[in-house]
Amino acid sequence: MSGGESANRPGQFMGYALPWGFVALLALVPVVFPDPYLLAVLTSAGIFIIGAISLNLLLGYTGQLSLGHVAFFGLGAYASALATLGFDIAIGFGLRLQVAPQPVWVGFLAAILVAGGFGWLLGRLAFRVRGAFFVILTVCFAQVLRMVALNWVELTQGPMALIGIPGFALWWPGEGVVELTRKDQNYWLVLAVTVLAFLLVRQLVQSRFGRAMVALRANESLARSVGIRVTHYLTVAAVISAGIAGAAGSLFAHYTRIIDPDVFLFIYTVTMVIMVVTGGKGTLWGPVVGGFIFGLMPDLLRGTAPPEVQWVIYGAAMILFVMFLPRGIVPALQALLRRRAA
Numbered sequence: 001m002s003g004g005e006s007a008n009r010p011g012q013f014m015g016y017a018l019p020w021g022f023v024a025l026l027a028l029v030p031v032v033f034p035d036p037y038l039l040a041v042l043t044s045a046g047i048f049i050i051g052a053i054s055l056n057l058l059l060g061y062t063g064q065l066s067l068g069h070v071a072f073f074g075l076g077a078y079a080s081a082l083a084t085l086g087f088d089i090a091i092g093f094g095l096r097l098q099v100a101p102q103p104v105w106v107g108f109l110a111a112i113l114v115a116g117g118f119g120w121l122l123g124r125l126a127f128r129v130r131g132a133f134f135v136i137l138t139v140c141f142a143q144v145l146r147m148v149a150l151n152w153v154e155l156t157q158g159p160m161a162l163i164g165i166p167g168f169a170l171w172w173p174g175e176g177v178v179e180l181t182r183k184d185q186n187y188w189l190v191l192a193v194t195v196l197a198f199l200l201v202r203q204l205v206q207s208r209f210g211r212a213m214v215a216l217r218a219n220e221s222l223a224r225s226v227g228i229r230v231t232h233y234l235t236v237a238a239v240i241s242a243g244i245a246g247a248a249g250s251l252f253a254h255y256t257r258i259i260d261p262d263v264f265l266f267i268y269t270v271t272m273v274i275m276v277v278t279g280g281k282g283t284l285w286g287p288v289v290g291g292f293i294f295g296l297m298p299d300l301l302r303g304t305a306p307p308e309v310q311w312v313i314y315g316a317a318m319i320l321f322v323m324f325l326p327r328g329i330v331p332a333l334q335a336l337l338r339r340r341a342a
Helices: 003-027 036-059 070-085 104-126 132-151 183-205 208-218 220-225 230-256 266-279 286-301 307-324 329-341
Strands: 087-092 095-099 169-172 176-179
Touching: 003 183, 036 070, 036 183, 036 230, 036 266, 036 286, 070 104, 070 132, 070 230, 070 266, 104 132, 104 230, 132 266, 183 208, 183 230, 208 220, 208 230, 220 230, 266 286, 266 307, 266 329, 286 307, 286 329
Parallel strands: none
Antiparallel strands: 087 095, 169 176
């Protein structure tokens, strides 16, 4: 065995042991801290971390800023809810579309497929433009979907909201197949989906596909000149990103048990962008770290200060992170560790 190989083994061990150790600690939270409010806050933060992971695939690895990413989140929520509740609507020419209530996991798959399909459609249309035009298209896309959800009352119930959405059902030790109603059950479900989304994105960015995306972000003209099919790779990235966001939307719908057109609000996209940018865009752990900080901060501040002061603290923290850690928290920590190792 060479000296280089033996020297790399501790680093490889730490590279695998630390992340899985962190996941194990998170899995133990309901056992050590069974407080329902804490678990509810962590579950909500986890859902938006999944959304941030999906956005990072576009913003971090292809360099495309989508300010309409909440559209896929909302599509996933509505698709999953409608599939599990069932619906009967008129589609014109005297015809009606009827869908009987389906199992929750069918709704979860429907959320991924519907969001991914719209991701493909948006990718084929929007990736023909760049810069501000792309941003405007994505924002308009999300707003159009919000107006559809608000006005298509026969399908979405409009501002009255879809209610009575069933929770996820899983096989549980000693209980059989049960509906997940407890906070700890939903927490573990969201944690599992977060880990799967993280592993999927990691596998993608470490493959040839990921190297092509990074090449597009670095220099699109050069990437095109060496044979990289720009629109193809961007569209595939949009489909995968939208599908993951749709999964997050499905979790949100079945966790809250009620959704309305506000699920398409612009503030949700802003929250995901903040998580990605402050954590470190283009890094695997950036959305996770940023998601924990800015996903938990509003709830940690609640009850300690008036609402207006809470938003001032929230905004000041974001400004400080951007000023002093412009590349994000994770790249700053990586640079610090490299300096210490040198």
